[in-house]
Amino acid sequence: MLNKKYRFHSRGGVRFVFQKGKTVRTQKMSLTTLDNERGFTRVAVVVSKKVLKTAVGRNRIRRRVYEAIRQNFEDLPEKRDYIFTVFTKDIADMPYKDLEKILGDLVAQSRIS
Numbered sequence: 001m002l003n004k005k006y007r008f009h010s011r012g013g014v015r016f017v018f019q020k021g022k023t024v025r026t027q028k029m030s031l032t033t034l035d036n037e038r039g040f041t042r043v044a045v046v047v048s049k050k051v052l053k054t055a056v057g058r059n060r061i062r063r064r065v066y067e068a069i070r071q072n073f074e075d076l077p078e079k080r081d082y083i084f085t086v087f088t089k090d091i092a093d094m095p096y097k098d099l100e101k102i103l104g105d106l107v108a109q110s111r112i113s
Contacts, residue, residue: 001063001066001067001070002043002066002069002070002073005040006040006041006042006043006073007042007043007044008042008043008044008081008083013042013081014044014046014083016034017032017033017034017044017081017083018032018083020034021033021034021081021083022034022110024106024109024110026102026105026106027087027088028086028087028088028090028091028102029084029085029086029087029091029102029103029106030084030085030087030106031082031083031084031085031106031107031109031110032082032083032085033080033081033082033083033110034080034081035079035080035081036079036080036081037079038079039079040078040079041073041076041077041078041079041080041081041082042080042081042082043066043069043076043081043082043083043084044081044082044083044084045061045062045065045066045069045083045084045085045086046083046084046085046086047061047062047085047086048085048086051086051087051088051089052089052092057089057092060092061086061089061091061092064091064092064096064099065084065086065091065099065103068096068099068100068103069082069084069103071100072100072103072104075104075107076107077111082107082110084103084106
């Protein structure tokens, strides 16, 4: 799991990033980013009840995405907030390499726009 320092601690911060940030979207996920003044990167993963009804399934998706982010954390630009929003339950059973590729593509697209 990603270190607690690098995760969001309140809904207010997440809401602010959603309102002010820029979003890049694919079929399975979206990424909302915003520069911050904290001096370090923060990450959140959002999985709605519309994706999976059971908390166990949503938490499994969240853990998989956090682990892929943790493994590639140094690739994220410094001093930014990232919110990954999952749209499909396919992420739960997707091969790990494909998940890493989706996350890498989203981060690369967010740098361009």
